[in-house]
Amino acid sequence: MDTKLEAFQDYYPDDYAHCYGCGRLNEHGMQIKSYWDGDESVCHVKPRDHYTGGMKHILYGGLIASLIDCHAAGTAAAAKAREEGIQLAPGAMPRFVTASLKVDYVAPTPVGVEVELRGKVLEIKGRKVTIGVDLLAEGKVCAKGQALMIQIKETV
């Protein structure tokens, strides 16, 4: 029984569900799950212990960029679906790719704790959607990201 089909990523078409960060069909990946929380999107994830930065107690910056990218892609897709009134069902989610990603690392992120990603839709302009994402750990913003996402034309 698929009673848990409710995260943005659960509605991606199968051929788009292989992402290491957020693809439900990537058995080696992180399979992050993003949801609406009012006008913002939210994702909670506890990174694996080996995702350390140079120093053992700091989370890997590349992973932080990865999480922000994936959560932004999911938020862009969900925002576009909402704007177009698409009835969400498995496979019905629009697909987006990242055109550009910017991350500002404002404080060290600790390892061994759950991090929270909070996304905001900054602009929807046709196939281009801009998303802002904050990454928080222990209630503190540790990184701020912005991503320009482009909808793939052959989307259902």
Place this chain on the structure above:
Amino acid sequence: MDTKLEAFQDYYPDDYAHCYGCGRLNEHGMQIKSYWDGDESVCHVKPRDHYTGGMKHILYGGLIASLIDCHAAGTAAAAKAREEGIQLAPGAMPRFVTASLKVDYVAPTPVGVEVELRGKVLEIKGRKVTIGVDLLAEGKVCAKGQALMIQIKETV
């Protein structure tokens, strides 16, 4: 016998060698290696097969950001060492953290092939070093990155 101590990352102090992307002491990580090639820095790496993007044949964008970040950090450290005339030996490499990272994804990157990272030192201003990195696959630039790296004060 440590006859292969020659990549930038081989000179990082032990307490800074745990990075998932480039730390020689992270047994789960990618352990990328960066070198000078004239005025540019270069790194070759073949990502693991499971680092796919949404679609199976495209490399994960988060991994691309990760590789650019790590290669930029290594290049910043090596550039600073060169500027200061530091004699490279194990542990003698300055340590840097990422302040900001920007990646433009200009073309899909294929999976299953070796990628090349080419770094350029754009500016050295005290403890701040700005690095530009191109990521190429099959001879084509697929992503362009820029990173602002900050030297950690307690560096040897």
